[in-house]
Amino acid sequence: VTAAVATGVRRRPNAADRTLIGLTGLATLIILAMLVVVLGDVVIGGWSVLSWHFLSEAPRDGMTKGGIFPAIFGTVALTLLMTIVAVPAGVATAVYLSEYAPADSRLARAIRVCIANLAGVPSIVFGLFGLGFFIATVGRGIDDLAFGGQPTYGKPSLIWASLTLAILTLPVVVVSTEEALKAVPRELRDGSLALGATKFQTITRVVLPQALGGIMTGGILAVSRGAGEVAPIMFTGAAYFLPYLPTHLNDQFMNLGYHVYVLATQSPDVDRTKPLLYGTVLVLLLLTFMLNIVAVVVRARFRKRMAAAR
Amino acid sequence: MASTMTTAAPATSRPSKPGLVRRTRWVERIAEGLVLLVSLISILSVLLILVFVGKEALPVLFSPEVHKEVTPGALILPYSGAGYMWQPVSDVPKYNILPLVAGTLKVTLVALFVSVPLSVGAAVYVCEFAPKAAREYIKPAIELLAGIPSVVIGFFALIVLATWVQRVFGVEHRLNALVAGFGLAFAVCPVIFSVSEDALRAVPDSYRTAALALGSTRSQTLLRVILPAAGPGIAAAVVLGFGRAIGETMIVVLASGNAALLDADLGHSTRTITATIAQELGEVVVGSAHYHVLFALGALLFLSTLGVNLVGERIVFSMRRRLGGP
Numbered sequence: 001v002t003a004a005v006a007t008g009v010r011r012r013p014n015a016a017d018r019t020l021i022g023l024t025g026l027a028t029l030i031i032l033a034m035l036v037v038v039l040g041d042v043v044i045g046g047w048s049v050l051s052w053h054f055l056s057e058a059p060r061d062g063m064t065k066g067g068i069f070p071a072i073f074g075t076v077a078l079t080l081l082m083t084i085v086a087v088p089a090g091v092a093t094a095v096y097l098s099e100y101a102p103a104d105s106r107l108a109r110a111i112r113v114c115i116a117n118l119a120g121v122p123s124i125v126f127g128l129f130g131l132g133f134f135i136a137t138v139g140r141g142i143d144d145l146a147f148g149g150q151p152t153y154g155k156p157s158l159i160w161a162s163l164t165l166a167i168l169t170l171p172v173v174v175v176s177t178e179e180a181l182k183a184v185p186r187e188l189r190d191g192s193l194a195l196g197a198t199k200f201q202t203i204t205r206v207v208l209p210q211a212l213g214g215i216m217t218g219g220i221l222a223v224s225r226g227a228g229e230v231a232p233i234m235f236t237g238a239a240y241f242l243p244y245l246p247t248h249l250n251d252q253f254m255n256l257g258y259h260v261y262v263l264a265t266q267s268p269d270v271d272r273t274k275p276l277l278y279g280t281v282l283v284l285l286l287l288t289f290m291l292n293i294v295a296v297v298v299r300a301r302f303r304k305r306m307a308a309a310r
Numbered sequence: 311m312a313s314t315m316t317t318a319a320p321a322t323s324r325p326s327k328p329g330l331v332r333r334t335r336w337v338e339r340i341a342e343g344l345v346l347l348v349s350l351i352s353i354l355s356v357l358l359i360l361v362f363v364g365k366e367a368l369p370v371l372f373s374p375e376v377h378k379e380v381t382p383g384a385l386i387l388p389y390s391g392a393g394y395m396w397q398p399v400s401d402v403p404k405y406n407i408l409p410l411v412a413g414t415l416k417v418t419l420v421a422l423f424v425s426v427p428l429s430v431g432a433a434v435y436v437c438e439f440a441p442k443a444a445r446e447y448i449k450p451a452i453e454l455l456a457g458i459p460s461v462v463i464g465f466f467a468l469i470v471l472a473t474w475v476q477r478v479f480g481v482e483h484r485l486n487a488l489v490a491g492f493g494l495a496f497a498v499c500p501v502i503f504s505v506s507e508d509a510l511r512a513v514p515d516s517y518r519t520a521a522l523a524l525g526s527t528r529s530q531t532l533l534r535v536i537l538p539a540a541g542p543g544i545a546a547a548v549v550l551g552f553g554r555a556i557g558e559t560m561i562v563v564l565a566s567g568n569a570a571l572l573d574a575d576l577g578h579s580t581r582t583i584t585a586t587i588a589q590e591l592g593e594v595v596v597g598s599a600h601y602h603v604l605f606a607l608g609a610l611l612f613l614s615t616l617g618v619n620l621v622g623e624r625i626v627f628s629m630r631r632r633l634g635g636p
Contacts, residue, residue, distance in 0.1 A: 228459025
């Protein structure tokens with residue numbers, strides 16, 4: 001019996017019912033209003049600032065004039081590097097969990113627990129970890145071995161910030177991919193194996209192509225999350241201002257979110273930087289939000305198709 | 311689909327060449343090994359976080375070098391004459407963490423006070439009352455709220471919410487625990503909403519039909535049947551929301567005012583554990599007492615969110631099993 005039938009036989013709502021429906025409906029409206037208010041304020045405040053100059057120039061005059069191109073460039077470079085690491089690693093983890101691991105595998109359960117906990121670790125702790133592990137240990141180790149102790153990799157850099165973010169976004173990719181893999185019907189795998197394909201061939205040529213929508217959703221959500229994070233990169237590579245663009249893995253970089261934080265907290269004259277701030281926030285929001293909308297739409301379609309397949 | 315399967319088949323349909331079969335088997339083994347190896351990254355990451363945050367935090371407990379400046383007791387006991395003070399950069403550095411813990415709790419409680427009724431209410435509306443067409447728009451919209459970067463919400467709280475709060479509550483300091491808590495609610499609501507919604511959806515439809523068939527009204531069904539059944543899941547949602555709130559950084563660093571005061575006044579500026587790390591770690595000398603204390607704060611944060619999340623997941627898991635869901 002479905003809920004539709006149940007509501008079909010219900011009596012007319014009485015006063016208590018109506019109050020309850022009204023109150024919960026109001027709560028829903030307030031949460032939706034939160035979304036609208038933030039978006040509305042940023043769009044209204046930032047729209048007039050957006051221009052080709054703003055997007056293509058570097059900041060000038062102590063960051064009170066000019067554009068934000070280096071921050072856009074840095075954010076894109078950072079998230080690109082992060083994706084190159086996080087997506088393959090996340091997809092492989094999901095493939096192991098859903099295709100290779102035995103049903104009662106302890107190892108699989110341990111991996112799941114770790115993924116869930118990784119998703120709950122505060123982002124600032126990732127920043128501490130990146131500093132303590134990647135920079136102070138790995139980076140300095142490389143310096144001692146290859147550069148005679150010269151600080152080359154043992155300092156905040158693009159590569160360390162990207163790797164820190166890759167670990168932070170790993171759970172996003174894993175969860176999304178695993179959901180997609182689970183939705184691939186058993187019959188397809190059986191059919192492929194029955195035709196003589198090996199397990200690995202079945203996974204790469206039958207299962208993964210079928211799950212592509214879910215994998216892409218995971219990748220997009222990870223990029224969107226990574227592009228908006230500030231706390232993990234504050235100590236691992238983001239810079240307040242740089243006169244040049246990062247060209248090496250061990251360069252520092254500017255970043256949209258960090259730029260917002262710096263402008264909002266360290267500028268002596270917030271009123272003068274306010275238009276720039278609004279513009280930067282709008283660009284950041286457009287970048288992350290567009291990606292999110294795409295991901296949400298792809299996922300909604302995918303879930304509908306999955307429900308239909310059942 | 312058919313085409314992929316037919317192309318996959320010929321690869322192994324020639325067993326006449328034994329070398330090919332052997333090579334295929336090798337490829338299979340290497341592939342599985344690689345996949346397994348990569349999936350160990352998640353376990354490795356959690357361990358490395360534990361080890362490397364812990365490694366820099368432990369000197370606070372054990373290093374005599376650090377103890378010259380701050381003893382473990384000094385982290386929680388009041389300084390004589392100065393009381394509970396967090397003042398790491400002064401002639402006599404003071405490292406009492408209680409103002410930071412109190413600030414974190416203050417901001418978190420404000421956020422939960424706002425988010426719990428709103429998100430649980432919205433979850434109930436979406437699951438039980440909303441027309442099906444509306445449901446398909448409301449859920450993705452709330453998921454989108456979760457996708458707004460926290461630095462953007464922090465900026466909004468700093469510029470807009472702070473002005474509104476000052477106008478409505480007439481507080482003296484523009485940035486305070488209320489503003490930070492309200493800002494945090496924007497990030498916490500989607501978490502509590504989605505976990506509560508899952509919990510409500512896990513309640514079998516037979517519960518609803520049975521209650522309605524026995525003659526209960528919709529509100530009776532909800533309050534006496536559905537909510538009690540989904541109760542543990544909703545509790546877990548609140549717990550996970552709490553975990554999200556204590557770990558959030560960029561919203562509170564921008565909106566709380568960052569004054570480390572130990573008091574209960576929500577209108578005063580306040581300072582959280584996360585904001586302290588974010589603001590001070592960049593300027594501290596690596597290896598100094600201050601540096602190790604900041605890592606100790608990070609370890610405290612890591613362990614508390616870990617505990618909170620484990621509890622939350624445990625509740626969700628046992629509730630699912632009890633209701634016989636997936």
